[in-house]
Amino acid sequence: MPATCVVGLQWGDEAKGKIVDILGDKHDFVVRYNGGANAGHTVVWGDRKFALSLLPTGVLKPHVKSVIGNGVVVYPPRFIEEVEKLRSGGVSVGANLVVSEHAHTIFPYHMEEERLAEADGDGKIGTTGRGIGPCYQDKVGRRFGVRVGELLHPKHLRERLNYIVPFKNRILAAFGIGAKAFDANQLCDEYLGYAEFLKPHVADTPKLLNDALAAGKNILFEAAQGSLLDIDHGTFPYVTSSSSLPSGIWPGSGVPARAVSRIIGILKAYTTRVGRGPFPTELDDGPDGIGNRIRTIGREFGTVTGRPRRVGWFDAVAARYTATLADVDVISIMLLDVLSGLKELKICTAYELDGERITHFPSDSFRLERCKPVLETVPGWSEDITTARKLADLPAAARNYVDRIAGILGKKVAFVSVGPDRDQTIVP
Ligand code: GDP
Ligand code: IMO
Numbered sequence: 001m002p003a004t005c006v007v008g009l010q011w012g013d014e015a016k017g018k019i020v021d022i023l024g025d026k027h028d029f030v031v032r033y034n035g036g037a038n039a040g041h042t043v044v045w046g047d048r049k050f051a052l053s054l055l056p057t058g059v060l061k062p063h064v065k066s067v068i069g070n071g072v073v074v075y076p077p078r079f080i081e082e083v084e085k086l087r088s089g090g091v092s093v094g095a096n097l098v099v100s101e102h103a104h105t106i107f108p109y110h111m112e113e114e115r116l117a118e119a120d121g122d123g124k125i126g127t128t129g130r131g132i133g134p135c136y137q138d139k140v141g142r143r144f145g146v147r148v149g150e151l152l153h154p155k156h157l158r159e160r161l162n163y164i165v166p167f168k169n170r171i172l173a174a175f176g177i178g179a180k181a182f183d184a185n186q187l188c189d190e191y192l193g194y195a196e197f198l199k200p201h202v203a204d205t206p207k208l209l210n211d212a213l214a215a216g217k218n219i220l221f222e223a224a225q226g227s228l229l230d231i232d233h234g235t236f237p238y239v240t241s242s243s244s245l246p247s248g249i250w251p252g253s254g255v256p257a258r259a260v261s262r263i264i265g266i267l268k269a270y271t272t273r274v275g276r277g278p279f280p281t282e283l284d285d286g287p288d289g290i291g292n293r294i295r296t297i298g299r300e301f302g303t304v305t306g307r308p309r310r311v312g313w314f315d316a317v318a319a320r321y322t323a324t325l326a327d328v329d330v331i332s333i334m335l336l337d338v339l340s341g342l343k344e345l346k347i348c349t350a351y352e353l354d355g356e357r358i359t360h361f362p363s364d365s366f367r368l369e370r371c372k373p374v375l376e377t378v379p380g381w382s383e384d385i386t387t388a389r390k391l392a393d394l395p396a397a398a399r400n401y402v403d404r405i406a407g408i409l410g411k412k413v414a415f416v417s418v419g420p421d422r423d424q425t426i427v428p
């Protein structure tokens, strides 16, 4: 059976969680293939709200197998905390949650390295502070990386940490700004405790997933972050350290790309970004401006860090770039309700770069930084659209706005979202 991928086409927080939750009902597996607890995916069911960070959104449904793929980086205390929080909220989590033995492990020295690196004003990326970058560095560097499966072998883990931690302490001290030092044996004891909790969930997930495909099961891949944060194709260096595009599925889960036959690109009806980096359509127009209005109505504050998200107009140049790279079949337009009440809306259809008009996306941050948006003005609408359940319920201006975005991208619309609840969804 073919697999589907839900992928964000902006800088994250496009409301992927909501769509994964809706589609999860029809899938046997929901799989995360990249990132870690830097993600924050929100699901709203009536008066219940869940925010998943490290765990796949499918974990809310006991009949779905939720898999943390080998491409994910796992901080065990966070894994335990999220599982326990769900259990205390009445969600049963057991054999339905699986973590790859090849996923890499985040240790406190990763977070410390990130804290020290981010303290340097010039080098600051504005990360989530979850140890993501340093852990992926250790994975790619091979020497210091520890996979989740290694936590289950006490003697081996102690030897590994006794080799790694002295190096880490020297590296951290070299930052020269009051670094913490770590004790290998203490860390080992701590992680062996976590390993007891993790053990029943650890498995050979590429085998599990490929066997499932062979048996005709349905798999849904849940990307974390957004395509503009992809390590290769995003706005480097203001990106995350993994492949958030669907190209991350094969290395990050062991499921061959050919198995993925449907890719759904998720877009907010406007644009947001957390952290540093270029953002051509940013609305930096003060406390009484449209940017702040959208931030307030859209509750645009980070799920993970609580930081106010930067807000801007819909950037069709960026979206066309990511829709192409992600090879999306269809798009979903989310948070359309947030734009209600604005007299007119703007869509960025081109950039001015050094006096020249361009319609392609220069993904180098240093060039993108110099791009000025060319904005098309379209009429807004004043009606509250949160109760709309079909396209015909939307005011003509809202329908035109959706059609304009779909038209520029040349993609069909699979979902239009008019509120956080899973019921506040239009399937055209
Ligand atoms: P993700 O990281 O892509 O899963 O997105 P987040 O969960 O970080 O951010 C999306 C936010 O928008 C969450 O707070 C959702 O509950 C909320 N949300 C989702 N869809 C809609 C919508 O159509 N309208 C409004 N107003 N909020 C929405
Ligand atoms: P979801 O899955 C929005 C951003 C950070 C920072 C950059 C690097 O909820 O869409 P990192 O901690 O990954 O090294 O930070 O990436 N970032 C996100 N922004 N949504 C996310 O995830 C993000 N995950 C990372 O703010 O700019």
Ligand code: MG
Pocket: 012, 013, 014, 039, 040, 041, 042, 303
């Ligand atoms: Mg999020």
